[in-house]
Amino acid sequence: MQIRPATPADLEGITRLFFSTVNNVNAKDYSPEHIQAWAEAAFDQEFWLDKISSLHFWVADTEDSELLGFISLTTEGYLDHLYVHDKHQNEGIATDLLAILEAKARELGITKIDSEVSITAKPFFDQHGFLTEKENRKEWKGLVFVNYLMTKAL
Template sequence: MLLRRATAADAPRIGQLFYDTITQVNAADYTPAQVAAWRAGWQNLPGWAAKIEQQYFLVAEATPDTLGGFASLASDGYLDFLFVSAAHQRQGIARQLLTALLEQAVRLGLSGVHTDASSTARPFFSHHGFRLKREQELVVRGVRLTNYRMNQLLAPPLRPTT
C-alpha cells in the first residue's frame, strides 16, 4: 500500500470511498437512517478539496487506480478522517495511516491528537492507545448519531542535552 499526500484530483475517489465505507462497513453499527444522513455529503467535491488543502491529508493507494483508504489531521491535532474501503479491511491500512498522522503530529510539535470516533472505529482507536473522553450525540441532517471523543497524548520530542 502506497501512502501519499492527497491532491484535489483525488476528491472524487475520496468521496466515493467515504460513501462506500459508511454503506458497507459502518452500516453494521448504525441504522439505515443514520447511514443515509452520515454519507449524504459524499459528493461535495469543493468540501473535500478544502479539507485536502487545509489538512495533512493522506491517501493509501492499493493500485494507481484504487484507493484503499484515506486519513487526515488538522493543524490543531484533530484527526478528522480515517476510512478504509470495505475491500481492504483488516490489512493494516488504518494502522499505517494512523502511524503516519501521529508522526506528522510529532513533527508539528503537538502534545496530543483527538478524534470523534464512530462506534465502528472506537475499538480500533482504543487498541492504538486512544482514551475515551466522552460519548457524544450529534444531529446530522436531522438524525441523531453517537460518536466518541477520544484522545492520545504524544511524548514530547527528545531535546539534545548540552
Template sequence: MIHIRLFETEDCDAMITLFQRSVHEVACQHYNPDQLAAWAPKEIDRESWLKRCLSRPTWLAWDGDILAGFIDLEADGHLDLLYVSPDYQGQGVAKALYHEVEKQARCNKNKSIFVEASLSARPFFKKQGFHVQTRQTVERNGETFINFKMGKSL
C-alpha cells in the same frame, strides 16, 4: 503493496466514493439506514471536500491505482477523517495511515491527538492507545448518532 502519499486535487472523486462505500458498507453494522444516508448522502458537495483536503495534510493509501483509505490531521491535533475501503478492512491500512498522522503530529509538536470516533472506529483507536474522554450524541442532517471523543497523549 500499499503506498501512502499526500492528497492531490485529482484524488477528490475517489475519496468521496470511498467515503460513501465505507460508511454504507462498514458502519452499517452500528448505524441504521437513515443515519447512514445522513452521514454519507448520495450527493456530496465536491468543492467542500476539495477545500477540506487542501486545508490540512491528508494522506491516501493506494494499492496500485486503487484507493484503499485516507486520513487527515488538523493543526491542533484533531484527526477528522479516517476511512478505509470495505475491500481493505483488517489489512493494516488504517494502522499505516494512522502512523503517518502520529508522525506528523509529533513533528507539529502537538501534545495530543483527538478524534470523534464512530461506534465502528472506536476499537481501532483503542488499539492505537486512545482513551474515551466522552460519549457523545451528535446531529448530522437531521439524524442523531452516538460517537466517542477520544484522545491520546504524545
C-alpha cells in the same frame, strides 16, 4: 501500498471510498436513516476539496492507483477523517495511515491527538492507545448520532 499526500486529483476516489465505506462498514452500527444522511456528505465536492487543501491529508493507494484509505489531521491535532475501503478492512491500512499521521503530529509539535470516533471505529482507536473522554450525541440532519471523543497523548 504507498501512502502519499492527497491532491485534488484524488477527489473522486476519496468520495467514492467514503460513500462505500459508510454504506458497507458503518451500516452495522447505525440505522439506514443515519447511513443515508452520513453518506450524502460524499456528494459535497467543495467540502472535500477544502479538506484536501486545508488539512494534512494522506491517501493510501496501490501501484495501479486503487485508493485503499485516507486520513487527515488539522494543525491543532484533530484527526478529522480515517476511512479504509470496505473491501480492504483489517489489512493494516488504518494502522499505517495512523502511523504517518502521528509522525506528522510529532513533527508539528503536537502532543495530543483528538478525534470524534464512530461506534464502528472505536475498537480500532482503543487498540491504538486512544482513551475515551466522553460519549457524544450529536444532532445532524434531524438525527442523533452517537460517537466518542477520544484522545491520545504523543
